[in-house]
Amino acid sequence: MIGVLLFMAGLWALGAAFGTPRRSRFLAMAVLWGLAGVALAALSAGQPLRRILGDDVRVWAALTVLAALGLGYAWLLTRLKARAVTDQPKTATTGTFAPAELDRYARHILLREIGGPGQKALKNARVLVIGAGGLGSPALLYLAAAGVGCIGIMDADVVDASNLQRQIIHKDKGIGLAKVQSARDAILALNPYVTVRPYQRRFDADTATVLQDYDLVLDGSDNFDTRYLVNKMAAQAGVPLISAAITQWEGQISLYDPAHGTPCYECIFPDRPAPGLVPTCAEAGVAAPLPGVIGAMMAMEAVKHITQAGLTLRGRLLIHDALYAETRVIEITQRSDCPVCGVGH
Numbered sequence: 529m530i531g532v533l534l535f536m537a538g539l540w541a542l543g544a545a546f547g548t549p550r551r552s553r554f555l556a557m558a559v560l561w562g563l564a565g566v567a568l569a570a571l572s573a574g575q576p577l578r579r580i581l582g583d584d585v586r587v588w589a590a591l592t593v594l595a596a597l598g599l600g601y602a603w604l605l606t607r608l609k610a611r612a613v614t615d616q617p618k619t620a621t622t623g624t625f626a627p628a629e630l631d632r633y634a635r636h637i638l639l640r641e642i643g644g645p646g647q648k649a650l651k652n653a654r655v656l657v658i659g660a661g662g663l664g665s666p667a668l669l670y671l672a673a674a675g676v677g678c679i680g681i682m683d684a685d686v687v688d689a690s691n692l693q694r695q696i697i698h699k700d701k702g703i704g705l706a707k708v709q710s711a712r713d714a715i716l717a718l719n720p721y722v723t724v725r726p727y728q729r730r731f732d733a734d735t736a737t738v739l740q741d742y743d744l745v746l747d748g749s750d751n752f753d754t755r756y757l758v759n760k761m762a763a764q765a766g767v768p769l770i771s772a773a774i775t776q777w778e779g780q781i782s783l784y785d786p787a788h789g790t791p792c793y794e795c796i797f798p799d800r801p802a803p804g805l806v807p808t809c810a811e812a813g814v815a816a817p818l819p820g821v822i823g824a825m826m827a828m829e830a831v832k833h834i835t836q837a838g839l840t841l842r843g844r845l846l847i848h849d850a851l852y853a854e855t856r857v858i859e860i861t862q863r864s865d866c867p868v869c870g871v872g873h
């Protein structure tokens with residue numbers, strides 16, 4: 529029997545060397561194996577050929593069943609992968625998945641709430657992240673890992689040694705580099721199948737026009753001026769906003785989409801603190817993993833929003849107190865007198 533298998537392996541290799549198509553080689557193997565089986569069954573005991581073939585038709589039958597099971601399993605896998613590609617959402621217009629991408633996103637495609645259509649929606653999504661700092665670091669890495677096809681990064685700063693305690697997208701050897709450059713390198717090292725658009729500038733009234741090129745914006749900036757302006761500009765452009773903020777041990781996050789009935793950031797926080805009243809992370813400090821927790825939540829909410837999975841933080845504010853390991857979620861509503869999204873705006 530081993531002799532037959534070796535002969536078949538040799539023939540397979542010879543076929544491969546001569547460029548014979550896999551299908552023809554499979555057919556030849558099947559015919560050979562079938563002939564061996566017929567010979568085993570037909571020849572009487574003691575015949576030399578029968579001894580060469582293994583002398584026992586039951587071993588032949590057992591190997592045949594094993595091979596059939598293996599081939600059937602491989603065929604099923606191929607079918608499932610093919611279905612994941614063809615099950616595209618109605619909105620999908622561009623891009624198809626390379627085989628390596630299917631392997632990469634297999635654990636996503638397995639999820640009932642994401643599946644092939646959700647993964648396709650992620651690939652077609654364009655997400656802008658304001659700030660490649662503490663919150664932006666995990667948010668950007670997870671958006672890239674999740675397969676968000678187009679990721680914009682806006683940040684004017686360069687990497688400083690004091691950033692590395694929590695801004696994990698940057699590396700020690702990147703100190704002095706523009707943050708957008710450092711973040712872009714890290715993203716493409718993680719997932720070369722996504723497109724990164726770096727904007728090395730502050731978010732202001734002029735640069736806000738870039739919002740029109742995106743389906744969703746994540747704000748992880750570290751100051752109130754930017755946070756209020758991003759909220760206002762996103763509301764005007766009708767782009768949904770996932771905005772988060774952290775200080776010391778506490779963070780909060782929500783999804784603001786006033787174009788679709790949810791409050792905006794200013795509905796919830798109408799009184800802008802006087803400059804210098806609320807200390808920044810640089811002044812008050814921040815626990816290293818806290819931006820990791822809240823920034824990963826930003827990416828999670830983005831994935832859910834894009835794939836329409838589950839219940840997002842639309843109309844709800846999540847507050848996480850890391851020092852006492854407590855999380856609260858409160859309902860929030862639009863304010864009719866909101867200067868950004870209220871009546872008359």
Ligand SMILES: [Zn+2]
Pocket residue numbers: 786791792793794795796862863866867868869870
């Ligand atoms: Zn509002």
